[in-house]
Amino acid sequence: MTDAIRVDVVDDKDEAFIAATLDILDRTATAIGKPFDGCDLQIRADDDNGELVGGLFAREIQGWLFVKYLAVAEAARNRGIGARLLSKAEMEAKRLGLAGVYLDTFSFQAPRFYLRAGYVEIGRLPETEGRPARIWFAKTFEKD
Incomplete structure (x- = not known):
């Protein structure tokens, strides 16, 4: 390897670049016995006509379920759909024997929703210069 390393945006x-970068990350983790080989989880909510009204995308990472996206269509809000999607994800995480669920949201989105669902705040980026705070939440599962 040369000392003349270029760093470019x-x-x-570039899917090949992303895959190669993730491969470097995973090889390092695998070498210490912590591979990033978790499964993806997709949960959808449809209305009576089969139309999508909400969805949740998550990934198992190091024994935790990370919820990357949870969305409910505006016309379908306030009907418990988000809570049902989240509950289904939690049931799947428990079935897989995971430690719990973690996720993040912005201050203008749904922090109260996650608090009501039993999540606790575990970190935040502050609101600054008109940019919203980003808040991380987690819920751990008690072992029976």
């Missing part, structure tokens, strides 16, 4: 989404 990649302008376009």
